[in-house]
Every structure is written in structure tokens, then in C-alpha cells.
Amino acid sequence: MDLRERVVAAVKQDGMSRHQAAARFGVAISTAINWVKRFDESGSVMPGKMGGYRPKKLSGEQADWLRRRCGEGPFTLRGLVKELHAERGLIVDYRSVWEFVHAEGLTHKKRR
Incomplete structure (x- = not known):
């Protein structure tokens, strides 16, 4: 979470490009782009939920x-x-x- 927040802060507050922030923090460019996009859409850098319960089709x-x-x-x-x-x-x-x-x-x- 800390790394996500620092990358997003570098882009949003410090005015870095996503490419520059990715190079500075040692993450992939696509990762920095996705984290900033997530922040823009949801206001949070928390990762999305993975998996979950899916009811079986063969029931009832x-x-x-x-x-x-x-x-x-x-x-x-x-x-x-x-x-x-x-x-x-x-x-x-x-x-x-x-x-x-x-x-x-x-x-x-x-x-x-």
C-alpha cells in the first residue's frame, strides 16, 4: 500500500509523469498507470477484490x-x-x- 500511495502521490502532487514515477520507484510503467487510474476512478489505491463466491449452476x-x-x-x-x-x-x-x-x-x- 505504501508503494502504491507514493507512486500516486508522485504523479498527483509532485507532477511527475507516470513513466517518471514508475522509473523512480522501480515498478512497471503499466503498474503506475493502473494505480493512478484506480485512484482517479475510486479515490483509493487499495487493490480490488480477487475471487469470491459464485453459486453453482447445478443447484435447486x-x-x-x-x-x-x-x-x-x-x-x-x-x-x-x-x-x-x-x-x-x-x-x-x-x-x-x-x-x-x-x-x-x-x-x-x-x-x-
């Missing part, structure tokens, strides 16, 4: 449908992805479906 009604579908008969994960998109309008990837099916213990064993 979608999860209930998927459980019922897996109980109806044979399925493949790629087939379930296509069915979710075609029948439910839900765009999910293979990994999401695999994680759901694995967590729920829903499997279909092929038998001869």
Missing part, C-alpha cells in the same frame, strides 16, 4: 432435474451436458456435470 431445480434424469436410465456426462443445454437452456461444462454426478454418487455402470 436444475439439480433436481439432473437427479431424476440420472435415475431414468443410461447416461454419459457429455450427453447430460447436451441435454441440459437443449432441454433446460443451461450452459454448463463437462467438469461441472462430472463434479455434480460424482458428489451425488450418481453412476450408471455398463453391464454385459
Whole structure:
């Protein structure tokens, strides 16, 4: 935080260019530009939040449908992805479906 504040102060108070401030404090030019831009937009040099919680797409009604579908008969994960998109309008990837099916213990064993 201290370095961010000093770079922004050099640009805003001392009248340095962003390039000069970057050279003076030993940071990349793009970094100095981004810090000053952040300060101009938000009034703070605090870094933005990274990550965060994102609710799963396969929950609630979608999860209930998927459980019922897996109980109806044979399925493949790629087939379930296509069915979710075609029948439910839900765009999910293979990994999401695999994680759901694995967590729920829903499997279909092929038998001869």
C-alpha cells in the first residue's frame, strides 16, 4: 500500500509523469498507470477484490432435474451436458456435470 500511495502521490502532487514515477520507484510503467487510474476512478489505491463466491449452476431445480434424469436410465456426462443445454437452456461444462454426478454418487455402470 505504501508503494502504491507514493507512486500516486508522485504523479498527483509532485507532477511527475507516470513513466517518471514508475522509473523512480522501480515498478512497471503499466503498474503506475493502473494505480493512478484506480485512484482517479475510486479515490483509493487499495487493490480490488480477487475471487469470491459464485453459486453453482447445478443447484435447486436444475439439480433436481439432473437427479431424476440420472435415475431414468443410461447416461454419459457429455450427453447430460447436451441435454441440459437443449432441454433446460443451461450452459454448463463437462467438469461441472462430472463434479455434480460424482458428489451425488450418481453412476450408471455398463453391464454385459
